[in-house]
Amino acid sequence: MKRALNKAIAAVLPLILALIAYSPAFPEERLQKLFGDAVSSNNVLIVHTSLKTENGREKPAIEKMRIQRGRARLIQEQALGEIDPSQYQIEIMDSSGRPLFRANFQYPRFRTVPPAPPSTSKETTQPQPSQIPVETPEVSFVLPFLYKASSVRISREGDQGPAASMSMLNASASEIIRTETEPSPPPAQEGKFHILIMASGYSSADMPLFQTRAKEIKTYLLSKEPFLSKSSSVDIHIHENTLDLGCYCGCLGIDRLSCCIDNQVISAAAASGYYYDEIIIVHNTATYCGGGYRDYSKTGYQTSGYNTYTMVYAGDWSSPMALHEFGHSFGDLCDEYSYGTEGYTYYDCANCRPDCQEFGSLAKACYQGCDAESAYFRPDESIMLSLGNEYYNNVSIRNSLLSRMSYYVPNQDKTVSIAGFTPESGKAGTKVTITGKNFSSKKEGNIVKFSGKTAKVLSVKSSGTILNVTVPSGAKTGYITVTVGKLTGKSKKKFTVLT
Ligand SMILES: [Zn+2]
Numbered sequence: 169m170k171r172a173l174n175k176a177i178a179a180v181l182p183l184i185l186a187l188i189a190y191s192p193a194f195p196e197e198r199l200q201k202l203f204g205d206a207v208s209s210n211n212v213l214i215v216h217t218s219l220k221t222e223n224g225r226e227k228p229a230i231e232k233m234r235i236q237r238g239r240a241r242l243i244q245e246q247a248l249g250e251i252d253p254s255q256y257q258i259e260i261m262d263s264s265g266r267p268l269f270r271a272n273f274q275y276p277r278f279r280t281v282p283p284a285p286p287s288t289s290k291e292t293t294q295p296q297p298s299q300i301p302v303e304t305p306e307v308s309f310v311l312p313f314l315y316k317a318s319s320v321r322i323s324r325e326g327d328q329g330p331a332a333s334m335s336m337l338n339a340s341a342s343e344i345i346r347t348e349t350e351p352s353p354p355p356a357q358e359g360k361f362h363i364l365i366m367a368s369g370y371s372s373a374d375m376p377l378f379q380t381r382a383k384e385i386k387t388y389l390l391s392k393e394p395f396l397s398k399s400s401s402v403d404i405h406i407h408e409n410t411l412d413l414g415c416y417c418g419c420l421g422i423d424r425l426s427c428c429i430d431n432q433v434i435s436a437a438a439a440s441g442y443y444y445d446e447i448i449i450v451h452n453t454a455t456y457c458g459g460g461y462r463d464y465s466k467t468g469y470q471t472s473g474y475n476t477y478t479m480v481y482a483g484d485w486s487s488p489m490a491l492h493e494f495g496h497s498f499g500d501l502c503d504e505y506s507y508g509t510e511g512y513t514y515y516d517c518a519n520c521r522p523d524c525q526e527f528g529s530l531a532k533a534c535y536q537g538c539d540a541e542s543a544y545f546r547p548d549e550s551i552m553l554s555l556g557n558e559y560y561n562n563v564s565i566r567n568s569l570l571s572r573m574s575y576y577v578p579n580q581d582k583t584v585s586i587a588g589f590t591p592e593s594g595k596a597g598t599k600v601t602i603t604g605k606n607f608s609s610k611k612e613g614n615i616v617k618f619s620g621k622t623a624k625v626l627s628v629k630s631s632g633t634i635l636n637v638t639v640p641s642g643a644k645t646g647y648i649t650v651t652v653g654k655l656t657g658k659s660k661k662k663f664t665v666l667t
Contacts, residue, residue, distance in 0.1 A: 211313040212238040212438050215258065215320050216431045217332070218306045219275045228256060228275075228322045230334040231306075231431075235313055238438035256324045256331065258309050263318040275305040276461040276476050280496040281425045283505060285456060285485050286556035300420060302461070308434030361576035363389070363404045364437055364444035368413040368428065368479075369452035375408045381450050381482050382406040388487035389494070392558070394565045394573060401577040407440040413449060415479060417457035426457040426479045433477060445576055446498050447477035448490055457481050460493030462500055462517075488555040495552050495560060499569045504546040504553035506537035518568035519552060519561065520544045530562045584650055584657035593664035596641040599626070600648075600663070607632040608652045618663055619646025639665065 216231040260269040279300040311320075321333035365382040367375070386404040389395050395402050413436055419427030428449060437447050451457075461476035478493040480486045495501040502517035521527065524534035524545050531547030538544040546553065550561035560569060586604040594600065600623075608614045609632045611625040616635060621643040626636040635650065648659040 211235050213260070213311045213313040213317065213320070214435055214438055215309045215311060215334075216306065217309065217322065218304055220304055228332050230320060230322065230332045233320060233334060233336065234435065236435070236439060238310065238441055256322050258311065259321050259323065259330075260311060260314055260317045261319045261321060262316045268314050268316060269311060271309075271311070275307055276302050276430075277305075278302060278462040279420075279425065279427070280460045280462060280493060280503070281422055282456075282458040282460075282480075282489050282493060283503065283555060284424065286554050300422075300425070306430045308431045308438075310434065310438045359401060359577055361398070361402045361573055362443045362445045363402065363448060364407055364440060364442050364446070365404060365448045365450060366407045366413075366433075366437060366440065367409045367452070368415045368449050370408070370410070372408075372410060374452060377482070378408060378450060378452070379406065381486060385448065385450065385480070385487050385490045389491060392491060393560065394569045398573060398577055405440075405442045405444070407437075407442060409436050409440065411436040411439065413451075415449060415451040417451075417453055417455045417481065419459070423455075424457050426451055426459050426481065428477075428479060446494070448494065449477060449479040450482055450486065451479055453481050454483055455481055456483060456485065458489045458493055460496035462496050462502075485555055488551060488558055491558065491560075492551045492555055495564065495569075499560075499564060499572060501552050501560075501564050501568060502538060504538055504550060519550070519564045520546055527563050530566050532562075584652050584655040586648060586650060586657045586659040588661075589648060589659060589663065592661065593666055594639055595666045596639050596643060598639045600637050600639060602635040602637060602648060602650065602659075603633060604635075604650065604657055605633060606652065606655070606657075607635055607650060611635075613652055615651040617649045617651075618643035618665070639663075 212235070214234045214236065216233070217228050218231055219226055219228050221227070256275075258271055259267045262268050279302060281300065317336060319333055319335040321330040323330040365385060367378040367382070370378045383406065386406065389404065390399045390402060411432065413432050414429030415426055416428075417423070417426050419425045428451075433447065433449065437444055458478070458480040460478045476497040478490060478497045480489045480493065496503075500517055502520040504519060520538035522544055524531070527534060527545075527547045533548045534545050536543070536545055538546040547563040548561040549557045550564060551557050551559060552561075552564065584604070584606045586602055588604075589600055589602045591598065591600065602616070607628060609628055611628045614625050614628065614635060616623045616625055616637045618640055621640040623637045623640045623643070626638065628635055643665050645664045646662055648663050650657050
């Protein structure tokens with residue numbers, strides 16, 4: 169047993185050492201800040217996992233791990249605060265079992281089938297199947313490769329012990345692969361939303377055709393809300409991928425549905441060297457087919473999974489289809505048309521609701537018949553109803569797409585506000601806790617005044633939502649203000665200064 173282990177170590181160690189020695193330019197400052205001396209190289213660790221059901225219980229398994237050149241998009245820190253305890257997390261551990269990196273993720277739940285093009289007569293189309301549950305989802309996670317990494321595990325909060333784990337040294341040599349792909353990644357900018365449009369099935373000679381199609385989709389997406397208003401913060405990269413993604417039309421016996429091999433898609437995306445938050449694949453076929461995924465996320469957008477993407481064929485409807493399927497895979501939107509069949513359990517989405525009132529004033533109209541549940545309602549017409557409507561409706565934009573974009577592109581409409589303070593009265597020198605929004609996370613970045621007298625800021629907590637200060641001497645009863653840069657927030661109540 170021990171000898172076998174030593175053998176495995178002997179087989180893998182040179183690879184890892186070669187990798188460390190080979191690691192080129194030092195990584196970005198952001199990685200350093202997050203991981204300190206456990207910092208990664210420009211390599212990524214790709215963990216291939218699958219989800220199987222055993223005795224009615226979901227069980228993830230780690231299939232293999234690969235290390236290749238590429239970029240891991242870092243998890244937005246604020247997203248980690250919204251953890252649903254029922255969800256899995258993936259962790260990279262050091263040899264002492266200390267987690268070096270932790271990210272939440274979720275498996276894709278449904279494939280979506282593109283609607284028939286509006287020009288098609290009903291008689292010539294196959295009946296529309298509901299979204300297709302993904303039976304045994306395969307998922308790849310692109311994680312930073314950390315020098316001190318020793319094992320990877322998947323666990324779920326509340327479970328005893330990890331659901332799956334794999335040690336890097338115990339993995340057989342074939343499971344840790346260093347690929348030779350060496351793209352030169354363009355610099356990524358913080359605060360941007362990155363979409364990767366990737367070729368499938370195009371030979372090098374065909375690439376000009378892919379470029380034309382991809383640029384058309386890019387221009388189209390950027391001309392639609394909510395991307396239009398945020399276009400300076402949306403980066404769409406076009407990648408002339410030649411790796412086989414295993415895409416084909418007619419998947420699962422449905423003519424209009426295309427499927428790819430998920431793990432190959434994710435590996436190819438990582439190998440592109442681009443940062444990416446979402447993927448759109450253009451498959452080189454004239455046959456009308458495509459698809460997407462819905463991640464079905466209750467608690468917030470999962471930025472860390474890299475496990476949903478959109479696929480489109482190469483033809484006249486590629487761009488509207490991309491917008492529609494992107495509405496599923498990025499926006500977690502539902503189809504607004506009725507399939508005419510019931511049968512799948514209904515899952516929440518912003519644009520299909522059991523009650524018109526839930527749309528509020530965002531909807532100008534409300535119609536019955538939405539997705540697989542015909543009793544549900546949809547708001548105004550949109551591309552989720554028909555590819556002929558080349559826009560998302562207001563409800564989808566406001567209640568889903570914009571909030572998902574805010575994980576990447578911070579909202580511009582920042583205001584500093586004071587929600588309250590405690591105690592409400594005190595003498596000079598009394599410690600007062602102020603709660604509110606958008607305080608500077610550095611204490612010296614906040615100017616706090618009690619009726620105009622500057623107070624000493626002791627500390628900032630909870631990423632700028634709590635300030636601890638002391639009542640300045642000479643202060644009089646009055647309002648508290650907090651100034652951050654050019655923005656000032658004022659308390660609703662007066663603080664009473666006791667003498
Ligand atoms: Zn759809």
